[in-house]
Amino acid sequence: MNEEAKREGVHLEARGFSVFYGAHEAVCKVDVSVPCGLVTAIIGPSGCGKSTFLRAINRMNDLIPGCRAAGELLFDGQNVYGPEVDAAVLRRRVGMVFQKPNPFPKSIYDNVAYGPRLHDRCKRGELDAIVEESLVNAALWDEVKDRLHMNALGLSGGQAQRLCLARALAVKPEILLMDEPTSALDPKATARIEELIVQLRGRYTIAIVTHNMQQAARVSDRTAFFYEGNLVEFDATETLFTRPREKQTEDYITGRFG
Amino acid sequence: MRLKLRKLMDHALTAGGYLAIGGMALFLLWVLVPVFTKGFGAYVFRGTVEHRRMMLGEFNRGDLARLRAELAEVWRAREPVYRAVAAFERELDAMPAARRKALRSAFREVREGVAVLLGPEPGVPLPALTRRLYGQTRWEQAREKAADILFEETWEYSDAGSRRVLVPRAEQFEGTALAPVFDSVERDLAAMMRPRLTVYPRFLTDRSIDAHFFGGIGPEVLGTLYLSLGAMLVAVPLGIVAAVYFQEYAKEGPSVAFLRSCVNTLAGVPSVVFGLFGLAFFINTLRVSPGKSVLAGALTLALLVLPTVIRASEEAIAAVPRAFKEGAMALGAGRFRTVATVILPAALPGILTGIVISMGRAAGETAPIIFTAAVSVGQMVKPSEVLSQPTPALSWNLYNLCTEHEAVEELRHVQFGMAATLVLIVLALNLAAILLRARVARRLKG
Amino acid sequence: MLLSPGARTRRRLAELAGRGVLFGITSVAALAVMAIIFFIARDALPFFTQVGAREFFLSTEWYPAHQPPRFGAAAIFAGSLLVTAAAVLLAVPLGLFAALCMSDVLPFGVRQILKPVIEMLAAIPSVVYGFFALTVVAPLMQNAGSWLPGQFEIASGVNALTASLILAVMALPTIVSVSEDALQAAGRELREGSYALGATRAETLFKVVVPASVSGLFSAVLLGVMRAMGETMVVWMASGNAAQIPRPWYNLLQPVRTLTATIAGDMGEADQMTGSAHYHVLFAMGLCLLLVSFACNLAGEWIVARQRKRLRGG
Numbered sequence A: 001m002n003e004e005a006k007r008e009g010v011h012l013e014a015r016g017f018s019v020f021y022g023a024h025e026a027v028c029k030v031d032v033s034v035p036c037g038l039v040t041a042i043i044g045p046s047g048c049g050k051s052t053f054l055r056a057i058n059r060m061n062d063l064i065p066g067c068r069a070a071g072e073l074l075f076d077g078q079n080v081y082g083p084e085v086d087a088a089v090l091r092r093r094v095g096m097v098f099q100k101p102n103p104f105p106k107s108i109y110d111n112v113a114y115g116p117r118l119h120d121r122c123k124r125g126e127l128d129a130i131v132e133e134s135l136v137n138a139a140l141w142d143e144v145k146d147r148l149h150m151n152a153l154g155l156s157g158g159q160a161q162r163l164c165l166a167r168a169l170a171v172k173p174e175i176l177l178m179d180e181p182t183s184a185l186d187p188k189a190t191a192r193i194e195e196l197i198v199q200l201r202g203r204y205t206i207a208i209v210t211h212n213m214q215q216a217a218r219v220s221d222r223t224a225f226f227y228e229g230n231l232v233e234f235d236a237t238e239t240l241f242t243r244p245r246e247k248q249t250e251d252y253i254t255g256r257f258g
Numbered sequence B: 001m002r003l004k005l006r007k008l009m010d011h012a013l014t015a016g017g018y019l020a021i022g023g024m025a026l027f028l029l030w031v032l033v034p035v036f037t038k039g040f041g042a043y044v045f046r047g048t049v050e051h052r053r054m055m056l057g058e059f060n061r062g063d064l065a066r067l068r069a070e071l072a073e074v075w076r077a078r079e080p081v082y083r084a085v086a087a088f089e090r091e092l093d094a095m096p097a098a099r100r101k102a103l104r105s106a107f108r109e110v111r112e113g114v115a116v117l118l119g120p121e122p123g124v125p126l127p128a129l130t131r132r133l134y135g136q137t138r139w140e141q142a143r144e145k146a147a148d149i150l151f152e153e154t155w156e157y158s159d160a161g162s163r164r165v166l167v168p169r170a171e172q173f174e175g176t177a178l179a180p181v182f183d184s185v186e187r188d189l190a191a192m193m194r195p196r197l198t199v200y201p202r203f204l205t206d207r208s209i210d211a212h213f214f215g216g217i218g219p220e221v222l223g224t225l226y227l228s229l230g231a232m233l234v235a236v237p238l239g240i241v242a243a244v245y246f247q248e249y250a251k252e253g254p255s256v257a258f259l260r261s262c263v264n265t266l267a268g269v270p271s272v273v274f275g276l277f278g279l280a281f282f283i284n285t286l287r288v289s290p291g292k293s294v295l296a297g298a299l300t301l302a303l304l305v306l307p308t309v310i311r312a313s314e315e316a317i318a319a320v321p322r323a324f325k326e327g328a329m330a331l332g333a334g335r336f337r338t339v340a341t342v343i344l345p346a347a348l349p350g351i352l353t354g355i356v357i358s359m360g361r362a363a364g365e366t367a368p369i370i371f372t373a374a375v376s377v378g379q380m381v382k383p384s385e386v387l388s389q390p391t392p393a394l395s396w397n398l399y400n401l402c403t404e405h406e407a408v409e410e411l412r413h414v415q416f417g418m419a420a421t422l423v424l425i426v427l428a429l430n431l432a433a434i435l436l437r438a439r440v441a442r443r444l445k446g
Numbered sequence C: 001m002l003l004s005p006g007a008r009t010r011r012r013l014a015e016l017a018g019r020g021v022l023f024g025i026t027s028v029a030a031l032a033v034m035a036i037i038f039f040i041a042r043d044a045l046p047f048f049t050q051v052g053a054r055e056f057f058l059s060t061e062w063y064p065a066h067q068p069p070r071f072g073a074a075a076i077f078a079g080s081l082l083v084t085a086a087a088v089l090l091a092v093p094l095g096l097f098a099a100l101c102m103s104d105v106l107p108f109g110v111r112q113i114l115k116p117v118i119e120m121l122a123a124i125p126s127v128v129y130g131f132f133a134l135t136v137v138a139p140l141m142q143n144a145g146s147w148l149p150g151q152f153e154i155a156s157g158v159n160a161l162t163a164s165l166i167l168a169v170m171a172l173p174t175i176v177s178v179s180e181d182a183l184q185a186a187g188r189e190l191r192e193g194s195y196a197l198g199a200t201r202a203e204t205l206f207k208v209v210v211p212a213s214v215s216g217l218f219s220a221v222l223l224g225v226m227r228a229m230g231e232t233m234v235v236w237m238a239s240g241n242a243a244q245i246p247r248p249w250y251n252l253l254q255p256v257r258t259l260t261a262t263i264a265g266d267m268g269e270a271d272q273m274t275g276s277a278h279y280h281v282l283f284a285m286g287l288c289l290l291l292v293s294f295a296c297n298l299a300g301e302w303i304v305a306r307q308r309k310r311l312r313g314g
């Protein structure tokens, strides 16, 4: 697939996809197609299943006892929950950045090199190159290039979150999932991350969960609105924010509830 | 390829973990199953007529008339043995010197074996030791002793090592007047001993007779109770006060940090060192008693469990919701009243859990009481004597009985009985703690 | 609500007095450890002044009942060291695997069942373990020589290996529960971060979780060492009590004698003659045990403090 075809193409598609916690259905029969290379925002009131849906994409929910998925979730045409899919391989192709920065208690260098070291037998030089490239892409290189071997726990919150982004980029994923990546950060750090998302757009397919409507409007091409586990509306961001088709969407984005 | 290797490592980890866990569980079973099954044998076993005779003679328990009738029955089976022994003794005197010499010591062994199996021969003066007043009281041991009569044990030595060989004595005494003994012992053993399923719950409380040859483990159980209760009597108030101080009063500072570190250090002191300290301090310096005593042992054990009590109480107090405390303070209660009326009652179940576990620990410890409280042979200690008298205790006497006693092999049932009783006491206390903790957890949840 | 100045002063005084009493009682409890050091040292010192430390630490001739007595405890120190080291070497890998399994592999329900099992393992009195070693393990060990492959000569079922095996089991519960707590404390976020990069469970555990909780794991090992070193009854009953250094030194199938067992075994005779050199030498051994356990404690506290400092950022 060339760059242009990918851009037009569908990278991720859910068909009647549900996720259950025990008997509780947290995501109900969602149908959605996430296009290649674009930024898709997921919004909705607290507890509506945004995180659950996002975590279902790279099967993070497998780690939660009692959680299971039903329906189809196709990634590049292949069912993510198919028997032949290995979660470790899948997660390499589908990176994730979490709400709270979670750097490993290792050096900055080792944090970024963690993924590549797992998957390939890299030479020292290659590894250095990957680490530098990832840190540059995460706009952290200039701040840490002199102290790559310092413990990552010493970084500030915003720096740590960018480190986590760099760490995710280092394994060269195809999709990047972000679950409220800026909710623990101050406005300045938030702006940096948003900038980054815009820069990464086109190279990666990005799905971002956010509670911040302006943020969704600023960074995303498409927006999905979830309500009580259901996908209520999915459209181009501009359309959804200016001319929502559903009443619930309009109420939510105008702040009448949630 | 690399992925396969990674998966393999992952499975290896899982397998290793399961192996370790499974191993631990299996080991627990390996310890508990023999201890409990064999320990059960001290309480429920096949007792012979000698057991009933001993019970009547020593504890005055049982029905004299029925025992008489039973003894008459038994006599009919035993009489041929005694008759043969007496006849052979006469025959022996008449034998040529060489043959007499050859047979005399073997005959002595048989005669001794009969006395061990059936009790003292009628007509001879009664032996001085109580253990020799009765024959075998347990059926499985009676069978072993019978085998000792029937076979002579010899050892065959070769390069590969030594091997036990059993030679039937009947061959040696073929054609003599003693021969019928072997026939009757082989054939009529059950009639001579009359084994019957015996339930002996009072093994737990009976005094022991002649260093545990007969009777129960009452003095040991009582001693263990004295020691563990006494230890808690000292450790609990001290521990709770210290916990309250650390949690509610102490301001963080060097002196409090130092006290805390002292408590941690106390927790790491080896138990045998507590014993040494008890001897050097409570007995040799303070002279709380002229020598070993329950009091000195309890004080030593109290120090040993103190850190556990403090930690458990601290945890329980810390788990009391702050709202409780603030509510009481807001009502104008002073700090002391808040602690006494709100915090301690709320923390009580948690504190109790710690107490119960510590008590189990105190009951099972051996090393600290060796030099401070324990004696190998002793009678029940009266409550009035705890300040001055040493006592037997389950833990110490189990050690003593299985290593230093003169009849280690014959008293296995008593040893297992003691071990099972001790484990049962400790596990019951722990189970109580687990249940209590579950209740606390439920209550805190809502 | 206003109190009169007098009542307020009284209340303050009462509070202060109460605080003083509580502090006093707490100090008594805490300072017991000082008393222990003092009295053990007091009864140990006469040995060092009468006989001297040289023979004690360097000689292997332990003949306390001879005339003149010899108090060379080197073999006994070696015995303690050997048995403890073997027990820890057995228990640490096993305990860490079990803890990893408990914290990350087993489903929640199974873990809830296993916790009491481990507590039971810890609760069984040491004398019962010793009895078990003597009546069950030692006979097996004795016979093992004949059916194990290779040339094994097991003179007696009570030897360093038997004692170490049982000690390992006794140290396991401490190691497992403390390390499990440490592993749990590493947190879910950290694990998810690693899984999200495509790591397997083994990789997540060994490359992220274990390094993150290494100080807790180290304390677990230290506690295990202390438990194994301070244990008395099992080594007394199952180690054979021969004051000799095995030949070769790692031969666990020979009997050894440990410090704790020597104290427990000899004090019975020695306390009849309080004040004799034999009595004092046992206190000297107690003092050594005490000092080693202090060292372990200090090391543990130092590790915890360092970890706290590192987590605060530095």
Ligand SMILES: Nc1ncnc2c1ncn2[C@@H]1O[C@H](COP(=O)(O)OP(=O)(O)OP(=O)(O)O)[C@@H](O)[C@H]1O
Pocket: A021, A024, A026, A044, A045, A046, A047, A048, A049, A050, A051, A052, A053, A064
């Ligand atoms: N581990 C879990 N076990 C059981 N139920 C869960 C679990 N995690 C989430 N849920 C439930 O699933 C539903 C969706 O949760 P989810 O975390 O996906 O919401 P969310 O949209 O991300 O909310 P927020 O904006 O607050 O992060 C909620 O009702 C929640 O209670």
Ligand SMILES: [Mg+2]
Pocket: A050, A051, A052, A179
């Ligand atoms: Mg969420």
